[in-house]
Amino acid sequence: MRRHQFEAYLDKVFDWTAQVATMAEGRQNPTHPWPKVFDAVFLASACQFGPVHRVEAECRDGVLHKRIGPLSEDTVGYALQRQSPEEVLDLGCLVARQLKRNGVLRSDWARGRVVAAVDGIEICSSYCRCCEACLERTVARKVDGKLEEWTQYYHRLSAVTVVSTPFPIFVGIRFQKSGETEVACSLALLQELVAKLGKRFVDILVADALYLQTPFVRALESLGLEWVINLKDNQPDLAAEAERLTNRPADYRDANAREELELWHLPEVDWPVADRLIGVVKTGRVQNANRVAVRKQDDRPIREKQPAPIVSTNYYATNVDLGAIPPFFIHQLGRSRWVIDARAFQTITTDCHLKQPSVHQSGALVVLTMIRVLAYTLAMVFYFRQVRSHARTTPPSFCQMARQFGYAFLTLQFDSS
Numbered sequence: 269m270r271r272h273q274f275e276a277y278l279d280k281v282f283d284w285t286a287q288v289a290t291m292a293e294g295r296q297n298p299t300h301p302w303p304k305v306f307d308a309v310f311l312a313s314a315c316q317f318g319p320v321h322r323v324e325a326e327c328r329d330g331v332l333h334k335r336i337g338p339l340s341e342d343t344v345g346y347a348l349q350r351q352s353p354e355e356v357l358d359l360g361c362l363v364a365r366q367l368k369r370n371g372v373l374r375s376d377w378a379r380g381r382v383v384a385a386v387d388g389i390e391i392c393s394s395y396c397r398c399c400e401a402c403l404e405r406t407v408a409r410k411v412d413g414k415l416e417e418w419t420q421y422y423h424r425l426s427a428v429t430v431v432s433t434p435f436p437i438f439v440g441i442r443f444q445k446s447g448e449t450e451v452a453c454s455l456a457l458l459q460e461l462v463a464k465l466g467k468r469f470v471d472i473l474v475a476d477a478l479y480l481q482t483p484f485v486r487a488l489e490s491l492g493l494e495w496v497i498n499l500k501d502n503q504p505d506l507a508a509e510a511e512r513l514t515n516r517p518a519d520y521r522d523a524n525a526r527e528e529l530e531l532w533h534l535p536e537v538d539w540p541v542a543d544r545l546i547g548v549v550k551t552g553r554v555q556n557a558n559r560v561a562v563r564k565q566d567d568r569p570i571r572e573k574q575p576a577p578i579v580s581t582n583y584y585a586t587n588v589d590l591g592a593i594p595p596f597f598i599h600q601l602g603r604s605r606w607v608i609d610a611r612a613f614q615t616i617t618t619d620c621h622l623k624q625p626s627v628h629q630s631g632a633l634v635v636l637t638m639i640r641v642l643a644y645t646l647a648m649v650f651y652f653r654q655v656r657s658h659a660r661t662t663p664p665s666f667c668q669m670a671r672q673f674g675y676a677f678l679t680l681q682f683d684s685s
């Protein structure tokens with residue numbers, strides 16, 4: 269039987285089938301071995317089939333019938349529950365190392381550095397579903413007009429994503445444990461990734477203001493990482509000092525058709541609670557956006573564009589030793605973080621069904637989510653490296669490609685019959 273182009277690519281670049289086969293089996297004497305269950309979930313996720321009952325349906329008599337064959341939702345759930353997340357993280361690290369070796373992590377703006385963002389995201393909040401790994405909180409909820417206190421169950425995870433590349437690449441995720449803060453969870457993930465990938469895998473880490481805390485910053489530096497973190501009022505003394513010192517004309521100005529930028533650079537600002545000096549860059553941006561306004565003329569609505577500039581001010585704290593590099597680089601680093609909120613998290617939660625609370629049994633959701641994220645990352649790599657770059661006409665969208673993945677599995681069925 270002819271190989272599916274996505275699987276053939278994964279085998280060529282990552283020796284995929286052999287790597288999946290080396291994963292340890294989590295169950296004893298299973299009828300369906302782990303690589304079969306893994307392939308079913310992984311390929312279904314690459315085709316953007318979300319819930320596990322859909323995986324079952326596609327394997328029974330859908331596009332994965334020939335490739336996988338019948339596999340029940342219960343079997344998938346039980347296998348995911350028994351599988352160690354460590355094994356999937358290792359597979360993700362193997363992918364990341366190979367991507368770096370193949371030059372996929374190179375960028376045209378990051379001056380030879382690999383820049384990663386760390387951030388948290390919430391998935392699967394509900395009032396009834398519960399598993400051992402669920403986090404809990406009390407929320408006020410209106411029932412029949414009366415305000416009641418309800419226990420809500422949810423999951424949060426931390427993600428480390430390379431953002432200096434033309435498209436965001438997830439390196440690893442970790443579920444937040446009960447009693448653990450987002451920052452502690454992210455730090456544990458970073459420590460795990462550095463232990464597996466080595467100290468120079470990522471050069472610079474970018475994060476939002478929540479992460480500007482003395483112990484976190486110290487821990488980053490002991491991992492050999494440079495950092496750029498948004499500075500806001502959660503560090504009031506430092507924020508006030510930075511504001512006072514930039515109360516003067518900007519050091520740098522730039523304007524183009526899309527935006528005007530002013531930038532202030534403070535190479536050494538005293539950060540009293542950390543008992544040290546750090547660099548601060550402040551930027552003021554005016555984006556030349558438009559909005560559509562409707563006015564009436566002779567009782568008919570006329571739509572017209574009106575300028576609606578978007579003004580934003582940002583402060584970035586950093587330990588990056590700029591040397592001869594212009595401080596504009598810090599602005600670029602700070603901005604790079606937005607791609608994960610604006611693109612990666614959105615795509616992954618909607619197209620890849622990350623918020624679908626299927627197989628919400630103890631442990632199953634963790635491994636399921638890790639496989640979904642890995643499938644998203646590799647489908648994205650395939651999309652940029654094979655589909656977009658090889659397209660002679662307008663390339664399909666990422667979602668169209670996922671649909672074509674499904675059709676291709678059907679075609680393979682016809683080939684072999």
Ligand SMILES: [Zn+2]
Nearest residue numbers: 398399401402
């Ligand atoms: Zn749960």
